[in-house]
Amino acid sequence: MKKLRLVALLLTSFVALASTISLAATYPYIWQTQPRQIHSGLTILSSQITAILDVAPDPLNLRSMGKWITAYIQLPEEYNPENIAASTILLNETIQPVLDPKYGFVTNSSEYLVDHNNDGILERMVKFNRTMASSLILSKGIRYGHVTLTVIGQLNDGTSFEGSDIIMVRMPGDVEARCARFRRVKHYADHKDDLNVLGGQAS
Numbered sequence: 400m401k402k403l404r405l406v407a408l409l410l411t412s413f414v415a416l417a418s419t420i421s422l423a424a425t426y427p428y429i430w431q432t433q434p435r436q437i438h439s440g441l442t443i444l445s446s447q448i449t450a451i452l453d454v455a456p457d458p459l460n461l462r463s464m465g466k467w468i469t470a471y472i473q474l475p476e477e478y479n480p481e482n483i484a485a486s487t488i489l490l491n492e493t494i495q496p497v498l499d500p501k502y503g504f505v506t507n508s509s510e511y512l513v514d515h516n517n518d519g520i521l522e523r524m525v526k527f528n529r530t531m532a533s534s535l536i537l538s539k540g541i542r543y544g545h546v547t548l549t550v551i552g553q554l555n556d557g558t559s560f561e562g563s564d565i566i567m568v569r570m571p572g573d574v575e576a577r578c579a580r581f582r583r584v585k586h587y588a589d590h591k592d593d594l595n596v597l598g599g600q601a602s
């Protein structure tokens with residue numbers, strides 16, 4: 400009886416060992432890539448911070464002659480927003496913020512460090528030339544709808560951050576933009592007459 404149990408135990412052990420070997424042979428990458436994945440995950444976390452971005456005004460009037468659009472960049476709490484190097488900031492990889500020291504909001508930290516969203520964590524505020532931002536959006540053929548604005552930049556120690564915000568843009572008086580708005584309305588037929596009136600006004 401004892402012998403039989405021993406044989407059974409040996410047999411079970413052998414089957415378990417064999418299946419482990421065959422698993423290793425079939426999926427060799429399990430052993431190789433897991434440590435690397437963890438490593439690259441850590442690398443991404445340490446070199447790129449995801450910031451909370453809020454851009455104003457929203458909605459943005461693309462025809463408006465307003466001077467600025469304002470971006471509020473909030474880093475995770477463990478980072479100091481004062482360490483953001485403003486000269487490294489780019490809006491949609493294209494537009495630099497206003498850096499001219501003649502403006503108080505460029506040089507005075509009590510003006511550019513604000514808690515705009517009232518959550519107890521300071522944000523770094525930067526302003527961009529509104530005409531440049533509107534031109535960039537219009538150059539993509541966008542005159543009405545939602546636009547994703549992204550701000551990238553670096554801290555003084557080279558750590559990079561990125562944040563995005565979706566804002567509404569519109570172009571008052573633009574007939575095509577108005578038609579696009581009307582096309583979004585579910586009951587299109589109800590607004591057919593309105594569209595005709597708009598078309599008539601433009602011509």
Ligand SMILES: [Ca+2]
Pocket residue numbers: 452453454457564565
């Ligand atoms: Ca927003």
Ligand SMILES: [Ca+2]
Pocket residue numbers: 473513514515516517518519520521522
């Ligand atoms: Ca805040």
